[in-house]
Amino acid sequence: MTRLIALDALWFALAVSAVGGIVAPIAIARGRREWVAIARAAVYSNFALVTVAIAAMIFALVTHDFSISYVAQVGSRATPVFFTIISVWGALEGSILFWAWVLALYSALVVYANRNRPGNLVPYASAVLLVIALFFHVLLTGPANPFHLVSPAPPDGPGPNPLLQNHILMAVHPPLLYLGYVGMSVPFAFAVAALITGAKQDEEWIRLTRRWTLLAWGFLSAAIVAGMWWSYEVLGWGGYWAWDPVENASFIPWLTATAYLHSVMVQERRGMLKLWNVNLMVVTFVLTILGTFLTRSGIISSVHAFTQGPIGYYFLGFIALVLIGSAVLVAGSSDKLHTEGRLDAPLSRETVFLLNNLLLTAFMFTVLIGTLFPLVAEAFRGVKVSVGEPFFNRMTLPLVVALLFLMGVGPALPWRRGDWPALRRKMIPGAAVGVLLSALAAAAGARSAYGILAFALAGFAATLNIAEFVTGVRARRTAHGETVPVALARLVAGNRRRYGGYVAHMGIFVAAIGVAASSTLRSEREATLKPGEVLTLGSVNARLNDVWAREEPQRAVIGATVELLRDGQPYATMSPRMNIYPMSQQPVPTPDVRSTPVGDVYMNLMSFAQDGSTATIKIISEPLVPWIWTGGGIICLGALIAGWPARRLG
Amino acid sequence: MNWKRSAVAAAVAAPFIVLLAWGLTKDPREIPSPLPGRQAPEFALEVFIPGEGAHARNVGDTVSLAALRGKVVVLNFWASWCLECVTEHQDLSLAARQLAGKPVQFVGVLYNDVKDAGRQWVAQRGGEAYPALDDPGARAAIDYGLYGVPETFVIDPSGKIAYKHTGPIWAGLLTAKVDSILAAATPAASGPKGE
Numbered sequence: 001m002t003r004l005i006a007l008d009a010l011w012f013a014l015a016v017s018a019v020g021g022i023v024a025p026i027a028i029a030r031g032r033r034e035w036v037a038i039a040r041a042a043v044y045s046n047f048a049l050v051t052v053a054i055a056a057m058i059f060a061l062v063t064h065d066f067s068i069s070y071v072a073q074v075g076s077r078a079t080p081v082f083f084t085i086i087s088v089w090g091a092l093e094g095s096i097l098f099w100a101w102v103l104a105l106y107s108a109l110v111v112y113a114n115r116n117r118p119g120n121l122v123p124y125a126s127a128v129l130l131v132i133a134l135f136f137h138v139l140l141t142g143p144a145n146p147f148h149l150v151s152p153a154p155p156d157g158p159g160p161n162p163l164l165q166n167h168i169l170m171a172v173h174p175p176l177l178y179l180g181y182v183g184m185s186v187p188f189a190f191a192v193a194a195l196i197t198g199a200k201q202d203e204e205w206i207r208l209t210r211r212w213t214l215l216a217w218g219f220l221s222a223a224i225v226a227g228m229w230w231s232y233e234v235l236g237w238g239g240y241w242a243w244d245p246v247e248n249a250s251f252i253p254w255l256t257a258t259a260y261l262h263s264v265m266v267q268e269r270r271g272m273l274k275l276w277n278v279n280l281m282v283v284t285f286v287l288t289i290l291g292t293f294l295t296r297s298g299i300i301s302s303v304h305a306f307t308q309g310p311i312g313y314y315f316l317g318f319i320a321l322v323l324i325g326s327a328v329l330v331a332g333s334s335d336k337l338h339t340e341g342r343l344d345a346p347l348s349r350e351t352v353f354l355l356n357n358l359l360l361t362a363f364m365f366t367v368l369i370g371t372l373f374p375l376v377a378e379a380f381r382g383v384k385v386s387v388g389e390p391f392f393n394r395m396t397l398p399l400v401v402a403l404l405f406l407m408g409v410g411p412a413l414p415w416r417r418g419d420w421p422a423l424r425r426k427m428i429p430g431a432a433v434g435v436l437l438s439a440l441a442a443a444a445g446a447r448s449a450y451g452i453l454a455f456a457l458a459g460f461a462a463t464l465n466i467a468e469f470v471t472g473v474r475a476r477r478t479a480h481g482e483t484v485p486v487a488l489a490r491l492v493a494g495n496r497r498r499y500g501g502y503v504a505h506m507g508i509f510v511a512a513i514g515v516a517a518s519s520t521l522r523s524e525r526e527a528t529l530k531p532g533e534v535l536t537l538g539s540v541n542a543r544l545n546d547v548w549a550r551e552e553p554q555r556a557v558i559g560a561t562v563e564l565l566r567d568g569q570p571y572a573t574m575s576p577r578m579n580i581y582p583m584s585q586q587p588v589p590t591p592d593v594r595s596t597p598v599g600d601v602y603m604n605l606m607s608f609a610q611d612g613s614t615a616t617i618k619i620i621s622e623p624l625v626p627w628i629w630t631g632g633g634i635i636c637l638g639a640l641i642a643g644w645p646a647r648r649l650g
Numbered sequence: 651m652n653w654k655r656s657a658v659a660a661a662v663a664a665p666f667i668v669l670l671a672w673g674l675t676k677d678p679r680e681i682p683s684p685l686p687g688r689q690a691p692e693f694a695l696e697v698f699i700p701g702e703g704a705h706a707r708n709v710g711d712t713v714s715l716a717a718l719r720g721k722v723v724v725l726n727f728w729a730s731w732c733l734e735c736v737t738e739h740q741d742l743s744l745a746a747r748q749l750a751g752k753p754v755q756f757v758g759v760l761y762n763d764v765k766d767a768g769r770q771w772v773a774q775r776g777g778e779a780y781p782a783l784d785d786p787g788a789r790a791a792i793d794y795g796l797y798g799v800p801e802t803f804v805i806d807p808s809g810k811i812a813y814k815h816t817g818p819i820w821a822g823l824l825t826a827k828v829d830s831i832l833a834a835a836t837p838a839a840s841g842p843k844g845e
Contacts, residue, residue: 072733150733155770158731158762293670312674320667324660331659332651375673 003068003147006056010147013049013100014137016042021130025196028123036123040111043126046133047108054101057094057146058085067153070094070146076159078554082171087160089174092296092311093146098175099292100136102182107133110186110212121204124193125186132185135318143311159554162581162588169230176223177250181288183216184253187260188285191278192326195333206264206277211643213264217257218639224250225511225632236589238524238602238620240628243392248371249291252364256284259360261501262353269415270350271340275330276357278337282326287364289319294371345417352410359403366395397450401457404512407505408461411468426464434460437513444521444623451520454512462509465502472499492641500642504635511631517599517624526606526618534565537619540601541565542574547612556580558587560605560615564594576605576617599623686814690723690805691793692716693785698765699772701781704750705757713757713783715809721753722812722828722835723805724780726819727791729763730771732799738818739775742802745821745828746779753807754828756780761791761799804828807835 020042027035057070061084066072074087074094089098107129114122140146164170187209194205227250228240241247260280266273293315343350370387377385412426437459438452446452469488476487492499525537529544536542545561559577563570574594578587594601602620609615694714697707707713715723726742728735746756757780760768765784772778785791794803797816804813804827813827 069733152774154730156731156767158729316667316670316674319670323663323667327659327663328656332653332656334655335652372669375669379669379672 002056002060002063002065003149006053006060007141007145007147009049009052009056010137010140013046013053013104014134014141016045016049017130017134017137020046021127021134024130025124025127028120039123039126039130040115042130043104043107043111046130047104050097050101050104050133053140054088054097057088057097061085061087064156065153066155066157067150068146069148069150072150072154072157074160075157076554077156079159080554083160083164086171086174087164089178090160090164090170093140093144095174095178096136096139096144096296097146099178099182100133100140102175102178103129103133103136103185106182106186106212114208117208119204120197121190121193121208124196125189125205128189128192129185132189135314139311139314143314159581162555162579167230167234169226169233173223173226173230176219176226180216180218180220180223181250181253181291183212183219184257184281184285184288186212186216187281191281192329195278195329198336203268206267210264211645213257213261214639214643217254217261218636218643220250220254220257221635221639222632224254225629225635229629229632232625233591233593236591236604238522238591238604238622240625243367243370243387243389245371246291246295248367249294252367252371253284253287253291255360255364255367256280256287259357259364260284263357266350266353272342272350274337275334278330280357282330283364286319286323286326287368289315289322293319347413347418347420347423349410349413349415349418352406352413356403356406356410359399359406363396363399363403366399367392370395400512401450401453404454404457404461404509407508408457408464411502411505412464426467427460429467430460430463433463434458441516441520444517446516446520448520451516454516458509458512458516462506465505465509468502469499496644497642500638500640500644502638503641504638507631507634507636507638509631510634511628514624514627514631517627518622521623522621524618524620526616528614528616530614535617535619538621540619540621542601542603542617542619543570544615544617545573547608547615549612554581558605558608560608560617562592562603562617564601574601574603576603578605578608595626597626600625685795685803685811688811690715690725690803690809690811691790693759693790693793695759695783695785695790697781698760698784699758699769699778699782701756702777702779703747705746705755705780707781713781715805718755718805719809720807721755722807722831723803724754724756724824724828725794725803725805726756726758727761727794727796727799727801728758729761729799730767731763732761734818735800736775738800738820739778741819741821741824743779745824748821748825749828750779752828752832754832758782759785759790761785761796762788804831806831 020039024035024039024042028039057068059065060068060071061075062081064071064075064077066075070091070093074091075084079087087094089095107126110129111122111126187205190205190209224247227247231242232238232240257280260277263273263280264277267277293312296311296315343354345351370392373387374385377383408430409423409427412423434456438456441452441455446455469491472491473484473487476482476491477484480487482490523537525535527535529535531544531546534541534543541564543563543565545563547558547560550557550559557577557579559575562574562576564572564574572594574592576592577590579590580587589604589606591602591604593603600622602622604618604620606616606618692715694712694716697709697711697713700706700709724742724746726738728738742756742758746754749756758778760782768782768784772782788796794801800818802815802819802824803811804815804824806812812831815823
């Protein structure tokens with residue numbers, strides 16, 4: 001029953017998307033205005049239908065309806081309800097369904113928000129969104145159908161992948177990622193719609209999608225940081241970024257989206273970079289689909305890879321359609337996207353934005369090439385290679401350092417024409433802070449050149465960004481006699497976009513310092529201990545108290561209780577564990593992390609004696625790691641400030 | 651529209667699509683298995699479902715590969731939670747019954763599963779023509795470099811792996827493989843039997 005309702009809903013959604021995405025724009029182009037309302041109705045009904053389908057899936061998961069293939073694949077009676085619900089996006093078919101739902105939600109919201117806008121931009125954009133939805137509905141009714149009948153229904157299932165039911169962040173990271181990824185469909189759809197309707201409206205699509213792009217970018221930033229945090233808390237190697245293809249897949253579109261957020265200001269202010277902005281948006285969208293393709297098709301080997309199947313060919317077809325279609329459309333319309341303004345002076349904010357775009361694009365290509373290189377190498381040389389951390393670090397660290405520098409200089413320069421003495425005056429305090437920070441880092445034991453440089457430039461740029469706030473607050477105090485908090489609040493409220501951007505910059509600096517510190521100042525030690533013995537790493541003294549075992553409904557847990565000592569007295573207890581799931585051969589390590597603002601103690605139970613007489617404990621000292629998560633939070637706050645509506649509607 | 655530029659842009663984008671299309675035909679995880687032609691890893695595993703007819707073994711007995719020299723061994727890894735194993739199950743039992751009169755031993759090895767679930771699964775499907783072995787800690791599965799279930803290995807009478815099949819196998823393929831191994835193993839003695 002559940003199965004049939006869901007399948008019917010998906011088939012109807014397919015039909016509705018085809019009508020709204022293909023028939024409606026053709027009719028509208030022929031002057032049939034009544035189809036504008038039909039296209040809008042199609043967007044809303046698509047949302048309602050996909051909502052029915054995903055609700056049916058959640059219902060089936062919770063009621064353990066193993067006659068539905070997806071439930072039989074990821075469900076298990078022993079899994080707690082919470083992890084059962086979030087397993088909706090835990091495997092291939094469910095994640096496609098979830099994707100389709102998020103897309104339907106975004107489409108409905110953006111159409112509703114612009115329901116009174118005249119012209120063809122919104123109808124065409126909703127058609128583009130429905131064509132994307134159509135693709136996902138084809139997957140859902142074809143190769144990624146999660147609602148196949150399993151007969152007879154198995155009595156129980158294997159449960160979700162153990163790694164995915166081990167931590168609460170698994171409930172956060174995937175939805176954030178989808179909200180970020182799918183959110184890029186909105187500006188893409190409006191960019192394409194603007195190209196179709198003609199150059200007259202080429203500014204409108206940018207104004208109309210500004211907040212949507214920021215929203216998607218904020219979600220994507222949060223998703224990347226949440227993913228880092230998840231891998232740090234769960235995977236047990238004490239790291240948070242490994243340049244894995246799937247991490248890269250989420251990071252590559254973030255780079256182009258970030259470039260777009262900056263270059264679009266150049267277009268709004270100076271009428272330049274029109275073609276470039278359309279390109280960035282198209283590329284960002286293609287990269288989100290490419291990222292999904294890479295992870296879903298099994299084309300690149302990765303720890304995250306989903307199961308393989310014919311779905312790769314469908315994605316490839318869609319990428320081909322989007323890439324070639326957009327290339328034809330953008331290149332064909334490029335005559336109309338001529339530049340109105342020009343650079344007035346080499347020393348100006350425009351120049352910094354141009355450089356920032358060059359660097360971010362170079363960054364994007366570097367990561368993309370590193371990710372796809374195994375494929376290229378096999379195609380041309382027939383060898384299997386893997387591209388690892390050394391390549392990515394060597395290639396991208398110079399770009400990171402240069403970008404940090406620009407993030408300081410950009411805000412300090414005015415539009416059109418800056419002057420060197422003023423810039424120099426602003427840079428001096430920043431340089432002093434930078435030198436101070438790098439000296440501190442070196443004193444703390446940092447030896448890598450890039451590590452020290454990252455400290456220096458993050459300090460430099462942070463000072464220049466803070467100086468913008470200070471100057472603004474000071475001016476308001478002089479002009480209006482306001483107190484500092486009032487002046488600050490009004491300053492930010494008066495130009496949310498600008499100061500929201502600076503707040504996001506601050507988040508990047510905080511995170512950059514966290515990354516620099518944790519990668520250059522990290523230390524670790526491992527030892528096999530008997531109860532009562534102490535392992536010392538720097539200022540951390542860890543005493544093993546006991547090794548214990550516990551049965552839980554869905555798993556067995558073995559853990560060690562370790563006390564941290566100061567002057568011989570315990571001040572904290574940690575319990576690294578191993579979770580053993582009945583249908584999985586390997587125990588899943590669950591590290592314990594004790595966070596303080598200056599850094600984490602990261603503790604892993606590596607192995608244990610069966611009789612509980614010894615345990616092997618690994619301790620990693622991770623300086624300033626919480627700064628990365630804090631930085632992520634600040635970045636999102638910045639996006640929120642910049643995207644917050646200036647006035648309430650209605 | 652400037653169609654000339656459009657065509658150039660499409661031509662620039664096309665090779666990228668071609669590269670991805672080519673990549674799809676390759677499996678990055680398909681590191682050519684070194685196993686076929688090699689000596690099969692030894693195993694000695696406990697029987698927990700007896701099986702029937704010529705393949706049957708007593709529950710609690712240990713089946714070891716070393717004791718099966720001289721026979722063709724069909725080694726199938728399966729699990730009760732594995733959906734593709736359901737389709738494969740009938741074919742395996744069918745092939746086992748067809749080959750019952752020949753020097754062939756079928757064994758199933760339970761992978762990442764609990765024995766009770768395995769028993770229930772087999773009972774639901776009306777039994778199994780060959781014994782099922784338990785593999786605690788998936789030792790045998792690791793030795794055989796198992797990627798997933800189902801996976802089937804055909805081991806020749808000298809203990810070498812003759813064939814490896816990933817995914818569900820079907821009766822016709824399996825009997826053909828076993829027959830050709832038997833024919834190759836005893837070419838002078840009997841030649842292909844005309845049954």
